[in-house]
Amino acid sequence: MNGTSPTKPFNLAIVGGGITGLTLAIVLLQHNVQFTVYEAASKFGEIGAGVGFGPNAIRAMSLISPLVQEAYQRCRTNQWESKQNVWFGARVGDMRKAGDDGTFEYAGRPGMKIGDEMFEIHYPNLEDISGVGGVHRAHFLDQLVHLIPSSVARFGKRLVDVSGATDGSEDVVLHFADGTTAQHTAVLGCDGIKSQTRKSLLGSDTWNAVFSGKCAYRGLVPMTKAIELLGEEKAMNSQIYFGYHGHILTFPIEKGKTMNVVAFASRESWTTPEWVVRVTKEELLADFRTWGPTAIAIISAMERHDVWALFDHPPAPTYYGTKPRICLVGDAAHATTPHQGSGAGMGIEDCYILGNLLGEADSVEDLDRAFKAYDEIRRPRTHKLVTTSKEAGRLWDFELEGHEDDVDALQRNMENRMHWIWNHDLRAELERARVIFRQPA
Numbered sequence: 001m002n003g004t005s006p007t008k009p010f011n012l013a014i015v016g017g018g019i020t021g022l023t024l025a026i027v028l029l030q031h032n033v034q035f036t037v038y039e040a041a042s043k044f045g046e047i048g049a050g051v052g053f054g055p056n057a058i059r060a061m062s063l064i065s066p067l068v069q070e071a072y073q074r075c076r077t078n079q080w081e082s083k084q085n086v087w088f089g090a091r092v093g094d095m096r097k098a099g100d101d102g103t104f105e106y107a108g109r110p111g112m113k114i115g116d117e118m119f120e121i122h123y124p125n126l127e128d129i130s131g132v133g134g135v136h137r138a139h140f141l142d143q144l145v146h147l148i149p150s151s152v153a154r155f156g157k158r159l160v161d162v163s164g165a166t167d168g169s170e171d172v173v174l175h176f177a178d179g180t181t182a183q184h185t186a187v188l189g190c191d192g193i194k195s196q197t198r199k200s201l202l203g204s205d206t207w208n209a210v211f212s213g214k215c216a217y218r219g220l221v222p223m224t225k226a227i228e229l230l231g232e233e234k235a236m237n238s239q240i241y242f243g244y245h246g247h248i249l250t251f252p253i254e255k256g257k258t259m260n261v262v263a264f265a266s267r268e269s270w271t272t273p274e275w276v277v278r279v280t281k282e283e284l285l286a287d288f289r290t291w292g293p294t295a296i297a298i299i300s301a302m303e304r305h306d307v308w309a310l311f312d313h314p315p316a317p318t319y320y321g322t323k324p325r326i327c328l329v330g331d332a333a334h335a336t337t338p339h340q341g342s343g344a345g346m347g348i349e350d351c352y353i354l355g356n357l358l359g360e361a362d363s364v365e366d367l368d369r370a371f372k373a374y375d376e377i378r379r380p381r382t383h384k385l386v387t388t389s390k391e392a393g394r395l396w397d398f399e400l401e402g403h404e405d406d407v408d409a410l411q412r413n414m415e416n417r418m419h420w421i422w423n424h425d426l427r428a429e430l431e432r433a434r435v436i437f438r439q440p441a
């Protein structure tokens with residue numbers, strides 16, 4: 001990372017040190033922008049679960065810095081050589097509609113049995129990147145932490161409010177739960193789905209996250225155990241098991257030492273104030289009681305049983321404000337359900353665009369122009385992700401009108417629906433943002 005002294009006439013606060021906050025910090029370091037990261041927790045950290053990145057996210061990483069791309073590649077897990085370009089192998093998971101002989105009557109696919117592969121979904125155009133795949137979230141975050149000097153981080157700083165400074169400077173004042181304050185030129189809100197910066201910017205509760213109708217059981221299975229239960233092909237390559245009102249994803253992480261599992265189920269409502277709740281194995285199995293032996297084996301082998309309520313954000317009318325100066329990035333701006341595996345990747349794209357615009361800013365007025373350009377360029381793409389992702393969740397669970405039980409329609413839809421996400425030209429997007437940034441006020 002660039003180590004020269006900051007030269008800009010502004011000083012920024014990044015609130016939140018997750019994947020978005022740390023990636024943004026890395027971009028700002030390259031442009032000699034002065035900033036401090038305020039993190040509520042006592043140290044940077046991520047949960048013990050997997051996260052997958054699509055080709056767009058990996059391209060964004062390498063555009064940001066080869067060091068970020070290398071950090072990712074150090075954590076990434078390869079699938080089999082023959083499966084390098086496979087996003088998921090789609091398999092039959094739920095027994096509910098099996099005939100007496102255990103086979104399914106999907107149109108054009110006679111005789112399918114539980115666990116059988118119906119089709120594969122492939123990534124297009126991987127020539128320009130070294131590979132896609134899942135990583136262990138905590139390990140990836142550790143790699144990002146190594147790219148940032150420890151002097152920029154303040155821990156135990158839970159933001160509770162943002163106000164305008166009263167000293168005539170037009171600065172923002174950050175108020176923390178420990179009673180302390182900090183003054184900066186602007187706040188970059190990277191504080192996730194329950195974002196306080198979002199509340200400070202948008203004011204009303206209308207823009208709070210809403211329950212999406214789905215929840216997810218997340219867990220890990222040691223790979224030796226997974227192979228014993230499923231065989232090598234299923235355990236060591238990404239799979240999606242389809243069912244009614246639920247689906248199960250598995251993919252390898254930790255260089256093949258662990259199989260990551262996310263088992264989704266539909267729910268009419270979520271009434272518990274906590275969004276992550278420990279459940280018993282019996283409660284978990286109850287949601288999958290009609291599923292076949294493959295799914296039951298996967299779920300039974302999960303080492304922890306936490307259920308996550310999946311919320312997403314209504315589309316924010318803006319991602320920035322100038323009084324006080326706040327700009328939202330990553331999940332704070334556009335938290336999405338995970339059904340297209342792209343929430344964190346979109347946050348990384350945000351960082352590339354916003355970080356580069358801030359790198360070109362030479363005055364406080366330029367900050368506002370950078371925020372405006374970022375907002376105009378990023379809001380439509382990221383809102384589209386939130387909407388299409390919710391739809392994908394219903395599609396994967398055979399709940400989407402016109403797609404019930406239609407495996408061919410499901411395959412066609414899966415093959416096409418990710419292209420606008422994966423094949424995005426982020427460099428061209430930055431050029432469009434630069435044009436807006438340079439327009440006279």
Ligand SMILES: Cc1cc2nc3c(=O)[nH]c(=O)nc-3n(C[C@H](O)[C@H](O)[C@H](O)COP(=O)(O)OP(=O)(O)OC[C@H]3O[C@@H](n4cnc5c(N)ncnc54)[C@H](O)[C@@H]3O)c2cc1C
Binds near residue numbers: 039040051191338
């Ligand atoms: C089940 C599931 C599976 C997913 N799978 C994928 C996937 O495969 N691929 C993908 O791209 N995305 C996936 N996502 C989405 C992805 O997890 C998020 O998009 C991503 O983690 C958001 O990163 P972030 O840094 O913006 O927010 P967060 O990860 O939420 O980080 C926010 C940070 O801010 C801190 N913070 C919060 N409030 C405050 C405060 N008031 N003051 C100070 N600090 C604060 C937090 O402690 C945290 O460190 C998944 C999500 C779920 C729920």
